[in-house]
Amino acid sequence: MLPATNRHQKAFTLIELLVVIAIIGVLVGLLLPAVQQAREAARRLACGNNLRQLVLAVHTYASARGHFPPSMIHTPGTAFASNNGSWGVHGRILPYIEEGTVAERINLEQPWDDGYPAGTTGTNWATVGTTTIASFVCPSEVNNTFRTKDGNNFVAPTTYGFNFGTWFIYDPATGQGGDGAFHPNSHYKAKMFTDGLSKTLLASEVKAFTPYVRNTADPGGGYPAGPASIAGLASGGQNKLGPDTNSNTGHTEWPDGRVHHTGFTATFTPNTVVPFNDSGTAYDIDLNTQQEGKSATQKTYAAITSRSFHNGLVNTGMVDGSIRTIRDEIALQIWRGLATRNGGEVANPP
Numbered sequence: 001m002l003p004a005t006n007r008h009q010k011a012f013t014l015i016e017l018l019v020v021i022a023i024i025g026v027l028v029g030l031l032l033p034a035v036q037q038a039r040e041a042a043r044r045l046a047c048g049n050n051l052r053q054l055v056l057a058v059h060t061y062a063s064a065r066g067h068f069p070p071s072m073i074h075t076p077g078t079a080f081a082s083n084n085g086s087w088g089v090h091g092r093i094l095p096y097i098e099e100g101t102v103a104e105r106i107n108l109e110q111p112w113d114d115g116y117p118a119g120t121t122g123t124n125w126a127t128v129g130t131t132t133i134a135s136f137v138c139p140s141e142v143n144n145t146f147r148t149k150d151g152n153n154f155v156a157p158t159t160y161g162f163n164f165g166t167w168f169i170y171d172p173a174t175g176q177g178g179d180g181a182f183h184p185n186s187h188y189k190a191k192m193f194t195d196g197l198s199k200t201l202l203a204s205e206v207k208a209f210t211p212y213v214r215n216t217a218d219p220g221g222g223y224p225a226g227p228a229s230i231a232g233l234a235s236g237g238q239n240k241l242g243p244d245t246n247s248n249t250g251h252t253e254w255p256d257g258r259v260h261h262t263g264f265t266a267t268f269t270p271n272t273v274v275p276f277n278d279s280g281t282a283y284d285i286d287l288n289t290q291q292e293g294k295s296a297t298q299k300t301y302a303a304i305t306s307r308s309f310h311n312g313l314v315n316t317g318m319v320d321g322s323i324r325t326i327r328d329e330i331a332l333q334i335w336r337g338l339a340t341r342n343g344g345e346v347a348n349p350p
């Protein structure tokens with residue numbers, strides 16, 4: 001028989017058990033934000049690595065072709081017969097990001113949605129409609145999903161836009177392009193970036209499924225007065241937005257060469273809210289005044305803001321290959337200076 005002292009050991013009371021559970025809950029509550037911050041830091045690092053791959057791919061393309069890729073190919077004085085008439089930078093650099101298999105299955109000389117719907121003439125969409133490229137999307141993006149059409153997967157998004165400059169993008173009548181690193185028919189070489197390779201943006205983050213407005217009246221030069229003025233410029237345009245994610249179609253077409261899908265502009269600083277109200281619903285929009293190649297005569301201006309799901313910043317890639325973090329508080333003059341290839345600015349980013 002066990003001694004009495006061993007047969008009558010004191011157990012936890014219910015109150016003591018509840019206290020222990022409460023303490024554990026508090027400790028978990030204190031630990032969880034730290035875990036979430038660590039995960040976001042890892043995602044931000046992976047995002048920077050994605051940008052580095054894209055920047056290096058552009059340089060590898062330039063080494064092979066003698067110039068950086070154009071944002072699209074367009075014959076001045078004409079309009080595209082197909083709405084999706086030209087591939088963008090993302091599609092042109094596929095062989096240089098270890099996506100040679102995808103590159104071999106597409107034809108850059110044909111529209112990227114050639115073959116949609118399934119069963120029609122053309123083969124590009126058979127690949128595009130089933131392909132996602134991991135390095136084209138930031139791990140922090142909350143809408144990393146196919147855009148759908150007619151109930152089927154149509155095309156995947158991208159969260160990295162190439163630098164189309166500050167506001168003016170393209171004049172289809174003359175072929176004149178904007179002040180960024182890319183525009184239709186651009187074939188720039190490194191020596192043409194006279195502001196300095198380390199002081200010129202090549203790419204930056206954007207959000208997938210961005211609400212936007214396109215094909216408005218010509219705004220006529222000069223920068224918009226501010227974010228609130230965009231609503232007036234967007235009046236009468238074609239709204240590509242709505243209550244469901246799939247209705248907000250900016251940056252949802254990784255193959256497309258137009259600025260609202262695979263580019264950004266420095267019209268406003270990163271993560272600036274550009275307010276627009278549609279039927280009582282508030283949106284944070286982008287604006288493309290005329291889809292490049294849609295008109296043979298009307299110029300394109302665009303306010304395509306760099307945005308991210310990182311807190312208060314965006315990751316960017318410079319033309320020299322470096323990856324930098326740009327805070328939302330950057331001065332607009334400096335941000336625009338970083339977006340021009342030969343504007344004569346000498347300021348360094350923070």
